[in-house]
Amino acid sequence: MxxxxxxxxxxxxxxxxxxxxxxxxxxxxxxxxxxxxxxxxxxxxxxxxxxxxxxxxxxxxxxxxxxxxxxxxxxxxxxxxxxxxxxxxxxxxxxxxxxxxASYVSAETCIGCGMCFEACPVSLDNDFEEGMAQRKAIYVPAAGALPNVPSIDTDNCLRFKGEECNACIEACMFEAIVMDDKxxxxxxxxxxxxxxxxYGLMDLKPMKRFGYGKVPDVLSSVAFARLYASNGPTEGELKLRSGDAPSSVAVVQCVGREETGYCSAVCCLNSLKFAHYVDHKLPDAAVHVLHTDMCVPGKTHQRFRDKMVEHGADLVFATDVKVGKGSPGVKIAYKDGAGKAAELKVDMVVLAPAFVPxxxxxxxxxxxxxxxxxxxxxxxxxxxxxxxxxxxxxxxxxxxxxxxxxxxxxxxxxxxxxxxxxxxxxxxxx
Ligand SMILES: Cc1cc2nc3c(=O)[nH]c(=O)nc-3n(C[C@H](O)[C@H](O)[C@H](O)COP(=O)(O)OP(=O)(O)OC[C@H]3O[C@@H](n4cnc5c(N)ncnc54)[C@H](O)[C@@H]3O)c2cc1C
Ligand code: SF4
Ligand code: SF4
CATH class of the missing domain: 3.50.50.60 (FAD/NAD(P)-binding domain)
Incomplete structure (x- = not known):
């Protein structure tokens, strides 16, 4: 002491x-x-x-x-x-x-019933769901997030923009909204x-060669993880923008490794996890994992890789990957192990961006x-x-x-x- x-x-x-x-x-x-x-x-x-x-x-x-x-x-x-x-x-x-x-909601009196966000007239993209769902200006990021007490996003709340709105205050039976919170x-x-x-994840948009934000059904790893999650935007259904299930998915590893200059350590196992996701929910769909390295050190990880290959995951050595529109679907151009130009057409592409600070x-x-x-x-x-x-x-x-x-x-x-x-x-x- x-x-x-x-x-x-x-x-x-x-x-x-x-x-x-x-x-x-x-x-x-x-x-x-x-x-x-x-x-x-x-x-x-x-x-x-x-x-x-x-x-x-x-x-x-x-x-x-x-x-x-x-x-x-x-x-x-x-x-x-x-x-x-x-x-x-x-x-x-x-x-x-x-x-x-300030959160503008009292943790002592709020019971987390959600009536306030139902009443809120503002709707905007939910970052937690990578923009695949909407949230209100008073919100919890996702069902099950803790503490189960909402907060007000003052950048988007009408009241903080000088407009008239009492919807959340009127909806809350517990008088838990505290607009003069400091x-x-x-x-x-x-x-x-x-x-x-x-950590954070590398911003995919500036890396134009991967088509992110331009080509439909090109997702980030976190977006794919949220699609699979039972509390996610589709309640765990793996589906394309059209609403159909994909019949083929490609996971592209090491996205941004050239820029960072280091290995992101978890992408190989994560890509195999995604292969497992597809196998689990859509057993007839094809899965391709495009990689330059496959780092699966240790006995447990190696076994996991072998199991995924047994279940049909196609591990493809690929450099110079470029993702574009496939009419229909998505087209991936790359160089194979012998340096020869190759192509793959799939319904969905999942990009595994590099870890950044x-x-x-x-x-x-x-x-x-x-x-x-x-x-x-x-x-x-x-x-x-x-x-x-x-x-x-x-x-x-x-x-x-x-x-x-x-x-x-x-x-x-x-x-x-x-x-x-x-x-x-x-x-x-x-
Ligand atoms: C798509 C994907 C899937 C993954 N799947 C797996 C898996 O299946 N198995 C596995 O072993 N690993 C997996 N990982 C890796 C795993 O996410 C990490 O190993 C782990 O979450 C890191 O935990 P952490 O506490 O170090 O960091 P984080 O989980 O990033 O937590 C850091 C916390 O600090 C907060 N914070 C940041 N800056 C500040 C600040 N200045 N002040 C206050 N708070 C701050 C953040 O809001 C956050 O809550 C996956 C990663 C990705 C991207
Ligand atoms: S602030 Fe009120 S309405 Fe909103 S979740 Fe809490 S108790 Fe329910
Ligand atoms: S006051 Fe703000 S948070 Fe509350 S309902 Fe209106 S816009 Fe939504």
Whole structure:
């Protein structure tokens, strides 16, 4: 206690798989955790998936119990719609300023009934569903998102544009809408900080050769994951824009690898997961996986690949991939293993974009006073060399904030960061 200047609270930034795992473990060890999450709901990327490779475990069954434990844990303060604005001090005695945006809905009185969004007259593309569904100006991103309390998107709410509208207020029988809600500033004293801000995905639109946004039925990997999800825009039905089921699907891996210069680590297994999705829901449909590498290290992953090939997945070595309209369908031109021009015609193309640093990584790194590496992810090591340490003592990092990786490694790093925080070491061999 003394070495921590009278407090031993921990700040965790980002409430995806890494942040949730670390917060629960820290609380179990008797630490008080402030878990800061910028979006209105928590869980990170995993809440968009139906299941998790390589064993196709149900994603909700994995994450929902952890989310419930976290929401009920008195030692964890979950701060959604929040960002870290300022950090000063050193290991054991950091001072942190957090800005929490007003949600305009009281978490104490809201029961999550959804009457307010039914009444709201504004309709716009839902980013969570990659634009394949609509949402209102008062909303929760998807059914099942937690906390199940909506917030008002002030950029699109009519009232915040100076127009007359009381629809949500009138629809709410619990008087939970608080139009005079204010942003809050919280000043926290913490002994250690864990960065768990995850990843983003490369913007597909500027890479014109892949036809994204121009050619119908060319989707991103997340859009395909949402199509398959039972709480997604089609309630799990894999279908084309026309409403018909595709009879052939091609997954294109490593989209943006030339631009990033690194492997995104999960696309190979993810593409095989998508082959499994098609096989599961449309057993008569053909699946082609276009790749330049097939990285399936370890016995479980290799078995998963072999199983998908047995089930008919066609693994195609392809470079110089170009996607265009196929009249009908989609046409893919590429060079095969011998460098010869080849072509494939399919009904649907799924692009697996490269992992990139999460938006705002540079700004957060500057606030914390820690470096990014040459690719823009948080730099690992430096303060003794441990993989969950940063160049600054007392500030740790875990999960995809340092680069692309799958969930099992994310969880291992979160646990390693917890061990480092509890023992006051750098997470490496001192
Ligand atoms: C389509 C697709 C399918 C996948 N399927 C699988 C799979 O089947 N199996 C598997 O092992 N892996 C899979 N992955 C990889 C998996 O998504 C990641 O390994 C894992 O979700 C990373 O967890 P994380 O906590 O590090 O990051 P994230 O899930 O990205 O969480 C980070 C959190 O931090 C928040 N945040 C970001 N910046 C800030 C900030 N400045 N302040 C506050 N909060 C912030 C974000 O809103 C988010 O909630 C898949 C990836 C993709 C793209
Ligand atoms: S704000 Fe009111 S109407 Fe909207 S979900 Fe909460 S309780 Fe229901
Ligand atoms: S006040 Fe805003 S959020 Fe509420 S119903 Fe009107 S437009 Fe929608």
């Amino acid at each position: 003394d070495e921590n200047n009278g407090h031993d609270d921990v700040l965790v930034i980002g409430a995806g798989m890494a942040g949730i795992e670390a917060s629960l473990r820290l609380a179990l060890a008797g630490r008080h955790v402030h878990l800061v999450e910028e979006s209105p709901c928590f869980g990170g990327s995993v809440i968009r998936f139906e299941d998790i490779y390589p064993n196709m475990d149900c994603a909700t069954c994995m994450i929902a119990p952890l989310q419930q434990d976290l929401l009920q844990n008195a030692s964890i303060d979950l701060l959604t719609l929040s960002r870290v604005e300022k950090v000063s001090g050193n290991a054991g005695k950091f001072k942190v300023r957090v800005k929490k945006k 942003d809050e500033v919280l000043d926290l004293d913490v002994a250690a900080i864990l960065v768990a801000t995850g 999460s938006e705002g990584s540079k700004e957060l790194a500057d606030i914390l006073g820690v470096p990014l590496d040459g690719t823009g992810f948080f730099a690992q090591g430096g303060n003794g060399g441990g993989p969950v340490s940063t160049a600054k003592e007392g500030i740790y990092v875990a999960g995809c904030a340092t680069g692309p990786k799958g969930i099992s490694q994310v969880v291992m790093e979160a646990d390693m960061a917890v061990a480092a925080i509890l023992t006051g070491t750098d997470g490496g061999v001192s």
